[in-house]
Amino acid sequence: MHAWIVDRPGPIATGPLRRIERAEPLPGPRQVRVRVSCCGVCRTDLHLAEGDLPPRRHGVTPGHEIVGRVDALGPGADRFAPGQRIGIPWLGGTDGTCRYCRRGAENLCLAPTFTGWDVDGGYADSAVVDEAFAFALPDALDDEQAAPLLCAGIIGYRALRAADVPPGGRLGIYGFGGSAHLTAQLALHEGLRVHVLTRGAANQALAARLSVDSVGNATDSPPEPLDGAILFAPAGELVPVALRALDRGGTLAIAGIWLSDVPALNYERELFQERRLRSVTANTRADADAFLTLAARFGVRATTTAYPMADADRALRDLAAGAFSGAAVLHA
Ligand SMILES: [Zn+2]
Numbered sequence: 344m345h346a347w348i349v350d351r352p353g354p355i356a357t358g359p360l361r362r363i364e365r366a367e368p369l370p371g372p373r374q375v376r377v378r379v380s381c382c383g384v385c386r387t388d389l390h391l392a393e394g395d396l397p398p399r400r401h402g403v404t405p406g407h408e409i410v411g412r413v414d415a416l417g418p419g420a421d422r423f424a425p426g427q428r429i430g431i432p433w434l435g436g437t438d439g440t441c442r443y444c445r446r447g448a449e450n451l452c453l454a455p456t457f458t459g460w461d462v463d464g465g466y467a468d469s470a471v472v473d474e475a476f477a478f479a480l481p482d483a484l485d486d487e488q489a490a491p492l493l494c495a496g497i498i499g500y501r502a503l504r505a506a507d508v509p510p511g512g513r514l515g516i517y518g519f520g521g522s523a524h525l526t527a528q529l530a531l532h533e534g535l536r537v538h539v540l541t542r543g544a545a546n547q548a549l550a551a552r553l554s555v556d557s558v559g560n561a562t563d564s565p566p567e568p569l570d571g572a573i574l575f576a577p578a579g580e581l582v583p584v585a586l587r588a589l590d591r592g593g594t595l596a597i598a599g600i601w602l603s604d605v606p607a608l609n610y611e612r613e614l615f616q617e618r619r620l621r622s623v624t625a626n627t628r629a630d631a632d633a634f635l636t637l638a639a640r641f642g643v644r645a646t647t648t649a650y651p652m653a654d655a656d657r658a659l660r661d662l663a664a665g666a667f668s669g670a671a672v673l674h675a
């Protein structure tokens with residue numbers, strides 16, 4: 344089969360990915376193999392390719408928004424039937440025994456396995472997954488629509504909950520890419536007032552098309568104080584900007600896995616009055632179940648740009664350049 348690997352991590356213009364030919368993976372105990380139909384392109388893939396996230400294994404195949412059909416079952420695998428359509432997300436495994444797993448915080452597991460970082464992901468013709476960490480997908484979502492939900496959507500859902508906005512409250516969204524445009528839809532369906540603060544005319548236009556309450560530049564002040572905000576842009580310099588936009592008691596949740604350095608904060612202007620700053624780390628399977636159910640019920644729609652799997656490197660270059668709005672999806 345064909346598979347992309349992270350060969351020499353570095354700036355995307357230097358071609359850190361390479362497409363190789365290799366044997367189909369074989370599913371191990373309680374694993375299934377899927378024939379990949381689509382794989383979403385996540386900013387994390389770019390961070391891996393460029394070396395912002397250190398490689399955990401040389402030559403790993405990226406991609407953790409995988410939609411495909413089960414085509415082989417490993418020993419003891421019985422959760423999915425051959426031919427069934429499933430999704431494979433970022434969280435590929437946990438130990439199930441550490442103190443975090445035992446208290447229902449498996450996203451903080453001490454020994455997690457991440458798809459497309461520790462184990463090969465979906466920039467390939469097929470991929471294997473532990474069956475307990477895959478998801479059946481609602482029929483209402485076609486393959487291209489389902490793919491971006493599997494990381495961008497789920498992480499955005501967790502970030503929205505972390506931002507802790509009360510019913511009918513005011514949410515700020517900083518940065519407006521693949522995850523943010525899904526989260527905004529969810530927030531609007533849940534009755535929040537949504538203010539989008541982002542650079543880029545295309546991102547601003549996408550936000551306006553979704554009928555958010557206001558759209559501004561990333562460093563603008565929103566038209567009203569925020570009960571909660573989510574920082575999707577990987578830009579630490581926006582942390583004080585977003586904290587200053589919070590109302591008393593508001594929460595800023597940082598959704599990304601990587602962030603440039605945060606400048607010094609001023610306690611009075613940016614933290615006092617019980618403003619809170621927190622990160623979001625991966626997700627639990629319960630987050631994923633909850634989000635996929637809501638996405639199907641509310642008709643959350645990803646704005647997608649399709650690329651052939653053979654052009655995965657071009658999709659990442661375009662992501663780095665901000666050449667599309669919404670989410671890129673690779674098609675096998
Ligand atoms: Zn654990």
Ligand SMILES: [Zn+2]
Binds near residue numbers: 385407433495
């Ligand atoms: Zn991701």
